[in-house]
Amino acid sequence: MDIRLIDENFAVTGQLAPEDIAGVVAQGFKTLICNRPDHESDGQPLYDAVAQAATAAGLQTYFIPVAGGQITQENLDEMTAAVENAPTPILAYCRSxxxxxxxxxxxxxxxQR
Structure with missing residues (x-):
């Protein structure tokens, strides 16, 4: 797992699998956000499998899939709500x-507006 800290409450990483969740919890994360749509590539772990492991480990989870490079206002609204309401620190993942x-x-x- 290559976790990159964006600020003190938010970090990002590439695709996670259910077996990665113990490491996420061990690093102190409280919330997991998935920004990768299911079935984007062959063999990709699906959100439900990752979320099931994350929930069982005590993480709050959000599924806010963004089709590569096509961020919508709905995506932004959902992400804003998650960031404002989720326990921190937050780890978000997509392909990279x-x-x-x-x-x-x-x-x-x-x-800031």
């Missing part, structure tokens, strides 16, 4: 972490 970083950056810009 870039989508999560971009989405979070736009949310932060909108909050």
């Amino acid at each position: 972490g870039t989508r999560c970083t971009n989405l979070y950056g736009i949310v932060q810009q909108q909050k």
Whole structure:
């Protein structure tokens, strides 16, 4: 797992699998956000499997899938609500972490308006 800290309450990583969840919890994360749509690539662990492991480990989970490079206002609204209401620190994941970083950056810009 290559976890990149964006700020003190938010980090991103690439695709997770259910077996990665123990490590996520061990690093102190309280919330997991998935920004990757299911079936984006062959062999990708599906959100439900990851979320089931995360919930069993005590993490709050959110599924806010963003089709590569196509961030919608609905995605932004859902991400804003998650970031504002979820226990921190938050770990978000997608294929590489870039989508999560971009989405979070736009949310932060909108909050400053």
